[in-house]
Amino acid sequence: MTSRRLGWLSTALVVAGIAMLGASLALGPARGASAPSGWGAGGMMGGAGMMGGIWNGRASAPGPGESGFVAGTPAAPRVVRIVATPQLRFLPDVVTIQAGETITFDVTTMGPTVHEFMVGPAADVAADTAGTPEIADIGMMQTRSLTYTFTGPGPYAFACHVTGHYEAGMTGTITVQ
Ligand SMILES: [Cu+2]
Numbered sequence: 164m165t166s167r168r169l170g171w172l173s174t175a176l177v178v179a180g181i182a183m184l185g186a187s188l189a190l191g192p193a194r195g196a197s198a199p200s201g202w203g204a205g206g207m208m209g210g211a212g213m214m215g216g217i218w219n220g221r222a223s224a225p226g227p228g229e230s231g232f233v234a235g236t237p238a239a240p241r242v243v244r245i246v247a248t249p250q251l252r253f254l255p256d257v258v259t260i261q262a263g264e265t266i267t268f269d270v271t272t273m274g275p276t277v278h279e280f281m282v283g284p285a286a287d288v289a290a291d292t293a294g295t296p297e298i299a300d301i302g303m304m305q306t307r308s309l310t311y312t313f314t315g316p317g318p319y320a321f322a323c324h325v326t327g328h329y330e331a332g333m334t335g336t337i338t339v340q
Contacts, residue, residue, distance in 0.1 A: 219306045221269055227261045227340045235260075240267040240310050245321075245335070247301065249274030251328050253321065256335040265312040268321075272301045278323045278333070282311050285320040291329075313339065 223244045225231040235241030243266050246254045260266060270280040281288050281297040288295060298307045313319055319337035322329050 219269060226259050228259070234263075235265040235267070237265045237312060240265040242267050242269060244269045244271070245280070246270075247272045247276075247278035247280070247323065247333075249276045251276070251323070251331040251333045253323070253333065253335045257338060258321075258335065259338045259340055260313055262339050263312070263314060265310060267308055267310045269306055269308050270298060270301055271306040272303055275303050277302055277325060278328065279325055280307075280309060280321060281324060282309065282321040282337070283319065284315065285318040288320040288322045288334075291322075291324045297324075313337065 221242050221244065224233070224235075224241045226241075226243075227234075233239075233241065241260075241264060243258055245258075245268055247270060248254060258266075268280065268282065270278075272278050278301050279297060279299050280301065281291070281295050283295040286292075296309055296311055298309050301307050317337065317339045319339065321335040321337065323333040325333075
């Protein structure tokens, strides 16, 4: 009787284990692909890794038309957080600003694919013009920042120019209100 119960119990535990394994695999390339160096060493799950590395503690500040909106200035830029994904997309891919605002973009790469973040006049961003403000080589789980003042009439855009990414649609739009 007792051993039979134990048998059922261990079966249940195995099933639960498989279910958990499946769940972690289902998280997909964004997290799964980082496993080889991350899990064993505890690097990814460590306090500094998760909280200090991926998220720097800053959330996007309210945008124009949202409650609590304060226009960004050179002395106090408004923070806009952007995530660069392994699917070669920016989230969000539309950022609304007020004319003249200064914005600090906190750009985080999720997953193993390295990205760039270029922002400025749409024509320069499309053409990858030298001198256009850019963060290069944002590695896995890194957050890096770029501050830009939108003084001109626009249109403005942002993009990633790692080989093939722009062509795959890794672009975003700045909407000036
Ligand atoms: Cu990219």
